[in-house]
Amino acid sequence: MKSCFRASRVVAVACCALLFFLTKVRPQSDPLPSWNDRAAKQSIVEFIDKVTKSGSPDFVPPADRIATFDNDGTLWCEKPLYVHVEAVLARYKEQITANPKLAEQEPYKAVAAKDLGYFMKLYEDKEINTVVSDLIGVPFEGMTTEQFADWNRQWLKTWKHPRFQVGYRGLIYQPMVELVKCLKANKFKVYIFTADEAAFLRLVSEELYGIPPENVLGSSIKLKFDNSTEPTKLIRTKEANYLNNWDGKPRLIEQVIGRRPIFAAGNSNGDLQMLQYVAKQDRRWLALLVHHTDEKREHKYDKHTEEVLPAAKKGNWTIIDMAEDWKQVSLQPISTTGPGKGGG
């Protein structure tokens, strides 16, 4: 057990001075090498510079440097389906195979008929409780939180992206991973606020982005505490607890962090309110919107940006043009022809 010990001040100061000297004499390396030197990169560099430079009028103390990222479409590829939705569908199919009678009723019926429009309609109609229940709750009802984690870990081992033929690790955006790392190096507390179920993304967040599970917040279902056994258990119900999308994002940020971020990044209408919560505050802020303009290396689309894209333009947020701003998209080159390295 380490006691609450303080090293000799003299030695500590000497070490710090040495490290400081070394940082000064070494050439500064570019923390964002996958970004082209255009307006988006410049606005990021300038923002971090201003809020971290002691004595700057825009200086923000480390404790208040909160950054929140959306996940799907912002940190990794979300097309043709969210990875999380792929997992849910696989679980539905497994259940239908074991018990074909399930396909007589929704949402199994829609899955059996490959009718994804069923889920999309619930989402677009903002049928919040049903969409959370159907997309998160129903197929995992009755599992403990540990069983849920185990099932999804197993699934993640073998799943491959249908077009790029890589596993989930091949889908992350290298430029955004660099940005997360750079913010952390500049003493930002970096969080993910995703519409995915937090319990799903937490399984891979550390590995993918260096963001620990407790900094990943998302949608959730209601749990039941069962103390009839040892160890005690948390058991999943099928009922919606929270949809972390639209205004749900700033509300959950306040509930969990209790501080307004000075940085946020998103890519769709579901991120609009989180970005609005950050944009136009009294301190220096940065709101980033990833715009999917890269048909060749990733995807090109504007669906679900009908509200957020005009807001970004009007509010002078920083729009990332994926095709123009990023030297490379993925950590491992995404091939459109042959199979990749996989994510298992």
Added chain:
Amino acid sequence: MKSCFRASRVVAVACCALLFFLTKVRPQSDPLPSWNDRAAKQSIVEFIDKVTKSGSPDFVPPADRIATFDNDGTLWCEKPLYVHVEAVLARYKEQITANPKLAEQEPYKAVAAKDLGYFMKLYEDKEINTVVSDLIGVPFEGMTTEQFADWNRQWLKTWKHPRFQVGYRGLIYQPMVELVKCLKANKFKVYIFTADEAAFLRLVSEELYGIPPENVLGSSIKLKFDNSTEPTKLIRTKEANYLNNWDGKPRLIEQVIGRRPIFAAGNSNGDLQMLQYVAKQDRRWLALLVHHTDEKREHKYDKHTEEVLPAAKKGNWTIIDMAEDWKQVSLQPISTTGPGKGGG
């Protein structure tokens, strides 16, 4: 802007070796000086030793060292009333003074009549939505989150404990502050899970315990996102969002952290399930119960421990006998006769 820079390995290793050497030759200081050398202290020291010693069969990696503390009655004095409840009552009284007609209806009526039984009955009957609404929501309805913080900060400046005549800073338990510090020094991630509104306790958690706002989770009311102005606002409704008590604690731990703690500390039935969630798991764990046995220096009571105290005894949890285990209770000696230093 600091680049994502790595110092020369040689120098880093040399500095580490020097620091390591210094920690070895200096005598180890006692990290828990306010604790008498009895079973409770020994179980804490042994637990931390086992889970942090590399190579120990009970070793737990730092990322999984999660510790959760209750606040009222565990980290500071909760009698005669929670400080948080005192603030709420003050706000009710302010509203009644401004508009006496409010006293015609509940919960203002109960406050005007000094009938705290009204609130206690709601709590004991587990009327969750009403108790959260009445104790957190109603008197602050319509305020922005910033206005709520400002009002409570002002109130905290002048409030004094009715018996001890100290401000809120005089109410914290020195032995528990040492424990929090010691856990953090041993790379635990330390959280507070309180039945108080998180937005209240976050105003003082860093100052009192060195625990930042984002590590304080508690009860909450529903917020409304308002993007009609710049900056955008989160506005308080009077509706309950969450009561962080009883089974609500392990459920919120899972929702926010996503990992089962290996350490928890509480003092009342409201903490039972959080302690059960930690006790008897496959890894080494420690469940602490603060037992209020010290009429002279603090308070002596068993109300609201009818369930948790037998569970602690049966489960071999560590029971802290405040009168016997603590050399001193408070950071500043609590006087029962004269006024203290105050908390402003």
